[in-house]
Amino acid sequence: xxxxxxxxxxxxxxxxIFGAVFILAFLGWAFDTxxxxxxxxxxxxxxxxxxxxxxxxxxGAIGIDCRYCHTTVETSGFANIxxxxxxxxxxxxxxxxxxxxxxxxxxxxxxxxxxxTRVNDLPDFVYFNHSIHVNKxxxxxxxxxxxxxxxxxxxxxxxxxEWCLNCHRNPEKYVRPREFxxxxxxxxxxxxDTIGRQLVKxxxxxxxxxxxxxxxxxx
Amino acid sequence: MRTNFLFGAVxxxxxxxxxxxxxxxxxxxYIPLRPTDFFADxxxxxxxxxxxxxxGHLNDDAVYFDGxxxxxxxxxQFPFPVTKDVILRGQTxxxxxxxxxxxxxxxxxxxxxxxxxRHPPSYHIGRLRQAADGYIFDVITNGFGAMPDYAAQxxxxxxxxxxxxxxxxxxxxxxxxxxxxxxxxxQLDHPTPVPGGEK
Numbered sequence: 001x002x003x004x005x006x007x008x009x010x011x012x013x014x015x016x017i018f019g020a021v022f023i024l025a026f027l028g029w030a031f032d033t034x035x036x037x038x039x040x041x042x043x044x045x046x047x048x049x050x051x052x053x054x055x056x057x058x059x060g061a062i063g064i065d066c067r068y069c070h071t072t073v074e075t076s077g078f079a080n081i082x083x084x085x086x087x088x089x090x091x092x093x094x095x096x097x098x099x100x101x102x103x104x105x106x107x108x109x110x111x112x113x114x115x116x117t118r119v120n121d122l123p124d125f126v127y128f129n130h131s132i133h134v135n136k137x138x139x140x141x142x143x144x145x146x147x148x149x150x151x152x153x154x155x156x157x158x159x160x161x162e163w164c165l166n167c168h169r170n171p172e173k174y175v176r177p178r179e180f181x182x183x184x185x186x187x188x189x190x191x192x193d194t195i196g197r198q199l200v201k202x203x204x205x206x207x208x209x210x211x212x213x214x215x216x217x218x219x
Numbered sequence: 220m221r222t223n224f225l226f227g228a229v230x231x232x233x234x235x236x237x238x239x240x241x242x243x244x245x246x247x248x249y250i251p252l253r254p255t256d257f258f259a260d261x262x263x264x265x266x267x268x269x270x271x272x273x274x275g276h277l278n279d280d281a282v283y284f285d286g287x288x289x290x291x292x293x294x295x296q297f298p299f300p301v302t303k304d305v306i307l308r309g310q311t312x313x314x315x316x317x318x319x320x321x322x323x324x325x326x327x328x329x330x331x332x333x334x335x336x337r338h339p340p341s342y343h344i345g346r347l348r349q350a351a352d353g354y355i356f357d358v359i360t361n362g363f364g365a366m367p368d369y370a371a372q373x374x375x376x377x378x379x380x381x382x383x384x385x386x387x388x389x390x391x392x393x394x395x396x397x398x399x400x401x402x403x404x405x406q407l408d409h410p411t412p413v414p415g416g417e418k
Contacts, residue, residue: 062330065315071372078251089367090319094335113262115254124246179311 036158043159046152047117050103053153059184060148066140066182073140077129081116084108119153120144127219136203137175138167140182148184168211172196175205284375286356293353301383309384312377316369317385325388337365342385343392355382 038044058064067073069082084107095101107114122128134140140147145156157163167174175196180186188195199205210216249255249263258265278284283298299305314323322329325342332338340347347355359378362368373381390398399407 062319062334064319064330067315068319068372081252083371085367085371090331090336092367093337093365094331112260115261123244124248124250125243 036160036162041155041158041160043155043157046150046154047119049117049152050114051100052151054151055147055153056149056151066147073130074134075131077127077131079130084114120155120159122159126217128217134181135178136171136205137178137181137199138171139176139180139186141184141186142167142174142176146184164217165212168216169208171205171208171211172200175199175203178203282353283379286353286360288353293351293357295351295353297352297383298379305380306383306387308377309380309382309387312373313381313384313388316373317381320366324392325385339364339366342389348389348393352382352386355385 034040059066069086070079071082073079084104087101087104088108091101091104103114106112133143143157147153172193173196176183176186176188177195177199205211251264253263254261255263257263272278280298281287281289282294286294288294318329319331320329320336320339321327321342322332327339327341342348356378357363358366359373359381360368360370369378396404396407
């Protein structure tokens, strides 16, 4: 019986087997990249809100401190979304007739909540606590980015575990003195490594072994 | 053998499809501010019934919680000793909650006022310099004129620290060089940066 394939097709078969390694590697790489991409994590995508609240205006232009609205961030695990009353502190006199702010006024009149869209949403099996981070010198900006430059709020980082661990493994690279916690565009006054190591000691930040233990974040 | 392998592959693919469910991400529990269908207003966080007193929070010390004496007059004296720490704490709280309108010096030219809010009086007028500590506390707690109340945003002790800082601001505007301790006068031309002062 005659051969169906010519002898030279052996080369073709060898290349294909060799190439499969690359194809598999490419698939692995593609999956990994997609998983970390903003498409998958929704990082840097502004969210639609019932009122187009601009942090860029309130924080950047007016200079209101984060804690004016997010009052519980230093004392509670949950950084509160301000009640409508906080908006009305100023908007009872400013932008009084703006149609954009009608949902705020309606909420104040009726007592019904404004249904804001959550921007930074961790999985329910992560027990993140704001107060411990804020009190140990992790600035708002370190996780939330330059909120003072966000016309509509977006999630700045991937919020993936890998990203959390970056800091839990090396907190000295990210911590800042407590008095600059809410400062946007903070620059360390000197060498971050030196300042960071000093703060880690001063604030009693635990070692990487403890900070990367599963039960630190998962209960 | 071959069918076993194929079967295994199919099960794997199906299993990875199952893993895409988000049950662990979105558990049927109420985290803060998560809405609910159970209550008509959609809030899983219930508001306290009027008159509820949490254990240990009767808050019947009128001097501390209202800034008033038993006969309803504003207290003249601070309910706790004013230390440097109290004033520094008051400074950070003042800069967060008060400075947007009253500005960092207490003259009432804050950014919100510049954008159209009614101009508050300067702290440095005679009436406010002579006002009792309890009066300032009461204004923070219940509001006054155009100013809304800050009872929900600022805890009681922090309100007192703000009173202390407002007093310090008033003092600073009516002081002479002689009020500065002799050994600290050299710093007047080279002020040390205050924590949280620049932003």
